[in-house]
Amino acid sequence: MHAFQLIAAGTPGAGTTFIAGGTDLLQLMKNNVIAPDQVVDLAGAHLRGITATSIELRLGALETMADVAAHPEVRRGWPAISQALLLSASPQIRNMGTMGGNLLQRTRCVYFRDTAFACNKRHPGSGCPAIAGENREHAILGASDSCIATHPSDFPVALMAMGAGVAITAAGGGTRVVPLADFYRLPGDTPEIETILQPGDVITQIVVPASEAAKRSVYMKVRDRSSFAYALASAAVAIEIRDNRILHAGIALGGVAPMPWRAAKAEQALIGATADAAAFEHAGRLATEGARAAGMNAYKIALAQRAVTRALMEAAHPTAETGVL
Amino acid sequence: MTDLNPTRRTVLCAVAGMSVLPDVPQNALAQTPPSHTALSVTLRINGADIARPIEVRTTLLEFLREQTALTGTKKGCDQGSCGACTVHIDGHRVVSCLTLAARCQGHEVTTIEGLAQGDVLHPMQAAFVAHDGMQCGYCTPGQVMSAVALVKEGHTGTDDEIREWMSGNLCRCGAYPNIVAAIRDVADHTPARG
Numbered sequence: 001m002h003a004f005q006l007i008a009a010g011t012p013g014a015g016t017t018f019i020a021g022g023t024d025l026l027q028l029m030k031n032n033v034i035a036p037d038q039v040v041d042l043a044g045a046h047l048r049g050i051t052a053t054s055i056e057l058r059l060g061a062l063e064t065m066a067d068v069a070a071h072p073e074v075r076r077g078w079p080a081i082s083q084a085l086l087l088s089a090s091p092q093i094r095n096m097g098t099m100g101g102n103l104l105q106r107t108r109c110v111y112f113r114d115t116a117f118a119c120n121k122r123h124p125g126s127g128c129p130a131i132a133g134e135n136r137e138h139a140i141l142g143a144s145d146s147c148i149a150t151h152p153s154d155f156p157v158a159l160m161a162m163g164a165g166v167a168i169t170a171a172g173g174g175t176r177v178v179p180l181a182d183f184y185r186l187p188g189d190t191p192e193i194e195t196i197l198q199p200g201d202v203i204t205q206i207v208v209p210a211s212e213a214a215k216r217s218v219y220m221k222v223r224d225r226s227s228f229a230y231a232l233a234s235a236a237v238a239i240e241i242r243d244n245r246i247l248h249a250g251i252a253l254g255g256v257a258p259m260p261w262r263a264a265k266a267e268q269a270l271i272g273a274t275a276d277a278a279a280f281e282h283a284g285r286l287a288t289e290g291a292r293a294a295g296m297n298a299y300k301i302a303l304a305q306r307a308v309t310r311a312l313m314e315a316a317h318p319t320a321e322t323g324v325l
Numbered sequence: 326m327t328d329l330n331p332t333r334r335t336v337l338c339a340v341a342g343m344s345v346l347p348d349v350p351q352n353a354l355a356q357t358p359p360s361h362t363a364l365s366v367t368l369r370i371n372g373a374d375i376a377r378p379i380e381v382r383t384t385l386l387e388f389l390r391e392q393t394a395l396t397g398t399k400k401g402c403d404q405g406s407c408g409a410c411t412v413h414i415d416g417h418r419v420v421s422c423l424t425l426a427a428r429c430q431g432h433e434v435t436t437i438e439g440l441a442q443g444d445v446l447h448p449m450q451a452a453f454v455a456h457d458g459m460q461c462g463y464c465t466p467g468q469v470m471s472a473v474a475l476v477k478e479g480h481t482g483t484d485d486e487i488r489e490w491m492s493g494n495l496c497r498c499g500a501y502p503n504i505v506a507a508i509r510d511v512a513d514h515t516p517a518r519g
Contacts, residue, residue, distance in 0.1 A: 003362040006381045006427055019425075026384070026423045027404055043428060066417075090493025091478075092471065093405055095417045096424070227492035228406075 001026075002035040010040050012171055012200035018042050020062055020098040023089075024105050032115050033106075033122060047100070047204055052077055057208040061100030065089070065155070068099065077210055078162065080217035080236050084154040087221045090228045100203035103156050103166065103183070104195070107149035107258075108230055110134065120146045121191040136296040137232065140304070141288065142257040147191030148294050150255055152230050156180060157254035158219050160262050161236035164208040171200025177207060184259035191258075213238040213248045220311035221254070222303055231255030233300050235287075235307040239270070239315050246270045246279070251287060251312075256304050263287035266308065275316045277309075284309035368429050370395065371439030381427055386410045388426035389436060397437035397466045401495070408494035411467040412436050418474035420493075437466035440473065448514070449473045452507035460498035468494045472508045481512035 010016065015037040019025050028034045048060040052073035059068055068074055069085035089097060111117040111129045118126035130138055130148050138148040165177045178196065185193050197203075208214070217238035223229040234254035240247040249270040253261040266286040273279040284305035291301045367376040368385075370393065377392045386403075389395040389412070401409030403422045410421040413435040440447035446454070449472050459465045471494045475481065480490040487508050488501070496504065 001382045003380065003382060005362055006364075006425070019428075022425065022428070023405055023420075023423045026425070029382075030403065041428060090405075090408065091475070091490055092408060092411055092418050092420045092493045093423075096419050227489055 001029045002032070004029075004036055005038045006041055007038060008041055008044050010038060012040065014199075016040060016199075018202065020101045021064070021096040022101075023093050023097050024101065027113075028106060031113060033113060042202070045202070047202075050074065052210075054210055056210055057081075059099045059206040059208070061203045061205060062098050065094040065097045065099075065102060066091070069094065076215070078158075078208055078214050078217060080158040080161065080214075080219040080238065081155065081208070083219040084158040084221075084234075084236065087219065088154045099155070099206050102153050103180075103203060103206075104197075105151075105153045106194075108152045109138065109149035112149055121149060121187075121194075124190070124192050131294060134296065135294040137230070137255075138294055138297050139257050140291040140293055140297055140300045141253070141261050142186050142259065143292070143294070144187045144189070144191070146189055147187035147258065149187070149191070149258060151184070151257065151259050152255070153260075154219065154221060154231060154234060154254055157234055157252045157260040158217065158236040159206065159208060160252035160260040161238045161250040162208050162211070162214045162217060163250060164206055166203055167205035167207060168197065168201050169204050170198065175204065180260070181262055187258050194258075211238070211248070212240040213250055216240065216315050217250075218311045218315040220307050220314065222307055233304040233307050235304070235311040237308065237311040237315050239275075239312065241275045241316060244275050246273050246275050249283075249312075251283065251308060253287060253304050253308065256288075256291075256300050263308065265289060270312075277313065280309045280312035280316070281305075283312060364427060366427055366430055368426065368434060369432070370434045371436060379426055381425070383426045385412065385421035385424040385426045385429055385434065388429075389421065389434075392426075395436050395438050399463055399466055401464065401467075406495070407464070407467075408471060409464050409467040411470040411494065413470060413474060416474075416477070418471050418493075435470075437470055440469070447473065449476070449507070449511050452510045453504070456503045456507040456510060457500075458504040458507040459496075459500050464494060464496045464498075468496065468504055472504070472511070475508065476512050476515055481508065484509060487512075 017036040018040050020042045047062040050071050051058045065085045069082045075082045112119045112121050117129050120128050139150045159180050164180045166183050167177045169175045184195055219236045221231050221234040231254045233256050236252045238250040249267045251263040251266050266283040269286050270283050287308045288301050288304050362381045365378045367374050375393055389398045399409040401407035405420045405423045411418050412421045414432050449469050475490050480486050484505050487505050
């Protein structure tokens with residue numbers, strides 16, 4: 001880890017980064033993936049609080065993954081958020097990791113994390129060894145010829161299915177709320193730019209609308225082992241059903257794209273449909289429309305489809321399957 | 326050394342000390358930091374205030390092991406994956422390898438050394454001994470710290486629940502069944518919360 005200056009507040013600029021929970025930041029710094037000169041400590045910022053109303057859920061950016069996951073209102077009104085958080089990382093990491101930080105977790109692409117390799121995200125223009133390399137864990141949707149890395153977090157996948165927004169305060173003090181769907185940027189020719197955040201911007205809150213669909217939301221995660229592993233594919237769904245007809249559907253995929261991937265076409269196909277296996281299987285297929293395998297990750301297409309279908313089945317007919325221990 | 330009953334640690338420290346060349350600074354390989362990255366901190370560890378000058382980049386794990394000789398906390402992966410460095414901050418279990426020491430000021434740090442009351446082991450430590458919850462022992466301090474927190478959190482409903490909530494602690498010897506048995510034993514003898 002390179003030396004740096006730790007400050008409570010300061011003027012953000014080149015070479016400056018923020019620290020909240022620090023779980024990803026310290027790994028990146030220890031591995032010299034990043035080497036900031038200045039780290040601004042957010043610990044003193046007043047960015048906590050979990051408030052749930054009949055209209056929305058507001059999560060302070062510094063709330064921990066553990067506290068949000070265990071919150072009774074979150075579990076009741078937005079269960080997929082709690083499930084996604086409890087299926088993330090380990091109990092220790094969940095006591096440290098924060099809401100804002102989880103949105104900004106960097107990819108786990110092994111080439112990005114290892115400075116011995118070229119990486120267009122780390123060094124723009126240096127090349128992407130993953131495209132013709134070990135790409136079993138890489139993206140099937142939204143990737144480019146420059147980068148096929150996935151976004152690793154579970155929590156924002158649940159947020160994407162529920163139409164959440166991100167409140168951001170700029171260095172000058174102005175605050176804006178951006179739909180999460182507009183927060184991330186696909187790699188294209190500039191994989192080093194991952195979000196719309198400008199230097200000095202700080203995520204202050206996450207805002208999630210309340211709805212019947214959110215109450216009936218489910219997060220389904222598939223991974224190599226049953227705990228403490230990143231998603232190979234995951235699905236978050238939020239559906240409202242009346243008289244066995246689907247009135248509203250929110251669907252997002254995780255572990256398969258450079259950002260939490262909203263499956264708008266699958267959502268639209270479900271509106272008005274009968275809530276049955278045929279409709280859910282159809283939605284699964286639509287959710288991966290346009291998917292392109294890089295080689296070793298071809299299995300993810302079927303895996304993601306089935307994750308969507310299973311999550312929808314679980315939301316429509318709850319069993320103990322998604323119960324988190 | 327005047328210790329008549331030397332522990333493994335005091336012997337290891339003495340042996341290590343003999344092998345250090347006197348005219349080679351021990352941190353010669355470390356990059357010399359700019360002065361503004363050094364600071365003086367006071368950390369409250371196991372009920373005692375400990376003041377040390379440190380570099381900002383010092384992790385809590387390094388602070389414990391290298392600045393205060395509290396070597397019970399172990400460095401395994403140093404990446405937050407293995408849990409060998411688990412300690413409690415304000416009663417919550419965290420990995421000390423991903424925690425900056427400078428950010429721990431004003432908080433209560435508890436390490437494995439802070440569990441026992443004198444010569445009386447914490448019930449979880451005693452249970453690990455009774456159930457043989459270890460083989461090489463390297464992961465054990467982290468396992469015990471995690472297990473103590475787990476019981477307090479109330480995640481002991483089933484053995485599967487215990488396994489899930491111990492997933493942040495790896496054991497390469499594979500002592501898992503006995504670790505679960507030790508935790509089960511303590512949980513069954515701990516009054517329910519609330």
